[in-house]
Amino acid sequence: MITRRDFMKFVGGGFASAMALGGYAFAFEPLARLNVTRYALTPPGWTPGLKLRVVALADIHACEPWVSASRIASICRQANDLGGDITVLLGDYATGMNFVTRYIHSSEWSKALAILQAPLGVHAVMGNHDWWEDKTAQRNGGGTTFAHRALSDVGINVYSNRAIRLEKDGRGFWLAGLEDQRALIAGKKWKRKHIQGLDDLDGTLAQVGDSDPVILLAHEPDIFPRVPTRVALTLSGHTHGGQVRFLGHSPMVPSRFGDRYAYGHVIEDDRTLIISGGLGCSIGPIRFGVPPEIVVVDLG
Template identity: 80%
Template sequence: MFTRRGFLQTLGGGFASFAALGSYAFAIEPLARLNIARYHLTPSGWTPGLKLRVVALADLHACEPWMSSRRIASICAQANDLGGDITVLLGDYASGMNLVTRYVHSSEWSKALATLKAPLGVHAIMGNHDWWEDRTAQRNGGGETFGHRALADVGIPVHSNRAIRLEKDGHGFWLAGLEDQLALLPGKKWGRRSMTGLDDLDGTLAQVRDNAPVILLAHEPDIFPEVPARVCLTMSGHTHGGQVRFAGLAPVVPSRFGDRYAYGHIVEEDRNLIVSGGLGCSIAPIRFGVPPEIVVVDLG
């Protein structure tokens, strides 16, 4: 028989479980966990004999107490220990939420990122929040954000619709970086009726001058259906893996494709996309089932 006492015990247990899950999602997974997500692949068109390790950091969303400059420096130290040939930064350095005790200035998070080291360098692209948080850049409708300038000031190149050729062990490859696909906000204040991207996929890939493999950095993964097979690997962030995932699925993903490009290694028509779960939080400081991560990709 289900008694009042039994009902209250069950109800109390439910509240306790809910509180425990909430505490984990709010205080433990976003702050105390850091995973290393590893992928090993040899895409079609990859040069035989070229072995390349790429270390990627995405979606820092620098703010206190969730992602302080001290924590960013600690993450960078762990990234350096992973033995990458090249380190890439996939955008969204600026905070994307108001539930903070302090916003971390671009001069602080860029100084922490300047501790990253890799034989073939550290390379960056911008994310939507880096544009959205810069009112001057919104008013100008382009140009540079404070993020562009902060990274340049510490010697980290930002690839804004630009491709460069790099080489390892005598084998060349191209690194191409897109400007953000959601850069400019709509509204009467800015004189725009809709969200406007500043990405130029065709113009960026037109800079590739030989048959060496191409790695494309694109903050939002939604560009992937347009990426030609000429690109061996596309690397993205933005989604945070949904930030909350149950049984491998996220109820809310900031993508017009829903969960299709939310997280992990996606293969479509022999083309490869890797989407990082990211490091920080946006909208709300909650993560559940998708802890912060550094991505390591071994190619070849």
């Protein structure tokens, strides 16, 4: 028979555990952890002898206290030390969260991102929050956002349905960047039927002029079922790994495919996708089982 003392110990222990778990999820993992997640692969159709290291940052969601300008600068310095040939930014620089002590202006977070350096340059696409937080761009139904302009102003290459050819050691590859798939909202932003994309996959890939491999930057991974085998690697963010992840599964993922494209390395029909868990938080400042990360991909 359980005594009142034993019951109170049980309740007290459970409460203490819940407080510790909550403190970890709300404070330690979002603020104090930063992983470097590495992948090594040779996709089908990759050029023999072309060895390329890609460093990817996603979903910064700049705001205080969670991802301050100084924290962004620190992350960028660590990214530079990883020896990437090329650095890519996968969207969502602006925050979409109300639990903040201060919103960070685009001139501040872009200045921090300007620290990034790589021999083949730093290249960026937009995310949905970069569009959603720009009321002027929403009214115009397109054009450029403050995030487009802020990154361009500090010398970062910004892609909006554009592809360019790059070379390393005399071997070429293509970098293609899609405009966001959930850019424009009408009415209540959380109703999917009111969201319109500005992405043009076919038009972007039509710019690829030879048989060299293609790396595609697409903020949301939901485009992946439409990506042809012509693309060697698709890099995405957006999901944050679900922000809460248990035993390799995420209960809530902002994707119409659910956990299928929540996080990590996905191979389907000889097509390869890597989804970053990102750096910041959206909706609420919580992460559990999917700490902020810098992604490193070694190709070839």
